[in-house]
Amino acid sequence: MPKVDLHCQLEGTAHRATRAKLALAHGGEAGVDVDELSGRASATAFVGAFDQFSSLLQTPADFELLVYEATRDAVAAGITYREMLFSPGYHLQRGVAFADLWDGLSAGIDAGEADFGVTTRLILDIDATRSVPLVLALLQLIRNTDRQTLAGIGGEASGFVEEDGALRRVVDDANAIGLNTCFHAGYDAAPAQIASLVDAGVDRIGHGARLLESREVAVRVIERDIPVVSCPSSDVAMGVVGELSAHPFREQLRRGVHVTLSSDCPALSGLDLADEYALVGETLGKIDASVDDVIVAGIDAAWLDDSQKRSMREELASFRRRESMDATAKAGS
Numbered sequence: 001m002p003k004v005d006l007h008c009q010l011e012g013t014a015h016r017a018t019r020a021k022l023a024l025a026h027g028g029e030a031g032v033d034v035d036e037l038s039g040r041a042s043a044t045a046f047v048g049a050f051d052q053f054s055s056l057l058q059t060p061a062d063f064e065l066l067v068y069e070a071t072r073d074a075v076a077a078g079i080t081y082r083e084m085l086f087s088p089g090y091h092l093q094r095g096v097a098f099a100d101l102w103d104g105l106s107a108g109i110d111a112g113e114a115d116f117g118v119t120t121r122l123i124l125d126i127d128a129t130r131s132v133p134l135v136l137a138l139l140q141l142i143r144n145t146d147r148q149t150l151a152g153i154g155g156e157a158s159g160f161v162e163e164d165g166a167l168r169r170v171v172d173d174a175n176a177i178g179l180n181t182c183f184h185a186g187y188d189a190a191p192a193q194i195a196s197l198v199d200a201g202v203d204r205i206g207h208g209a210r211l212l213e214s215r216e217v218a219v220r221v222i223e224r225d226i227p228v229v230s231c232p233s234s235d236v237a238m239g240v241v242g243e244l245s246a247h248p249f250r251e252q253l254r255r256g257v258h259v260t261l262s263s264d265c266p267a268l269s270g271l272d273l274a275d276e277y278a279l280v281g282e283t284l285g286k287i288d289a290s291v292d293d294v295i296v297a298g299i300d301a302a303w304l305d306d307s308q309k310r311s312m313r314e315e316l317a318s319f320r321r322r323e324s325m326d327a328t329a330k331a332g333s
């Protein structure tokens with residue numbers, strides 16, 4: 001069924017074969033296998049693997065290949081629209097020019113849309129391990145990029161929330177140049193960090209697995225209808241939640257949080273968005289919710305205008321109509 005993916009880390013989509021190909025071209029290691037990480041990776045191991053993948057990306061053609069392949073994978077998972085997080089901080093510090101990275105990504109996105117019909121937009125990870133002045137300088141660098149391609153900024157916010165007013169300044173600066181914001185309350189971010197994101201005026205919250213630990217913070221998120229972009233398998237792989245059945249996604253949905261389902265790092269977790277829906281979908285009946293409720297929550301949280309969202313909802317409805325007509329025809333034959 002057609003669906004959207006609002007939190008997918010570009011560098012976390014690289015297949016082992018692609019990594020091996022890039023390692024051969026540039027020297028270096030293809031990185032650990034998915035099996036070595038999946039289900040029991042510590043955050044440090046996860047970030048280390050991610051760093052290793054990132055180091056293999058050097059030329060515009062590398063970025064083009066990666067996003068093109070990710071788009072092909074998106075089709076297989078039934079994704080029609082995706083907002084992908086990419087992390088220039090990792091690449092710029094290794095000497096990759098922003099223009100090369102941007103040109104490669106733009107070319108891959110265009111080719112992917114032409115060949116597979118999937119729309120991809122980017123979210124720039126501002127990398128909160130940097131200082132605020134550096135981040136503001138990065139915002140200057142992207143000031144004139146195409147807003148159809150670059151939809152917003154995001155990433156881990158823990159480095160900023162500790163500094164008074166810093167995240168608010170970054171959010172305001174991004175908004176001023178037409179960019180949306182989705183920051184992580186990832187790893188084991190406590191509700192206090194989620195509250196800081198709300199205070200800073202972010203448009204969406206990434207992960208947010210611990211939101212319900214504070215009734216007060218949960219109420220604020222619900223009342224402001226701030227979408228929470230949940231990535232259950234990634235949370236399990238990172239060790240934030242012990243196992244998928246214990247993940248709070250379903251409970252967040254039941255309590256009225258605008259929670260959506262995304263894939264995060266499919267090549268690392270070994271699960272794509274279709275797998276996520278299959279796993280979560282099995283248990284939704286227990287809370288009187290359906291898979292379509294979750295898909296529509298994702299569409300509503302996407303950084304698209306109302307008419308684009310309407311046509312995506314219609315696409316889902318017509319998919320369901322075709323599906324039920326097929327089932328009727330099958331039963332009658």
Ligand SMILES: [Zn+2]
Nearest residue numbers: 184186206264
């Ligand atoms: Zn994430």
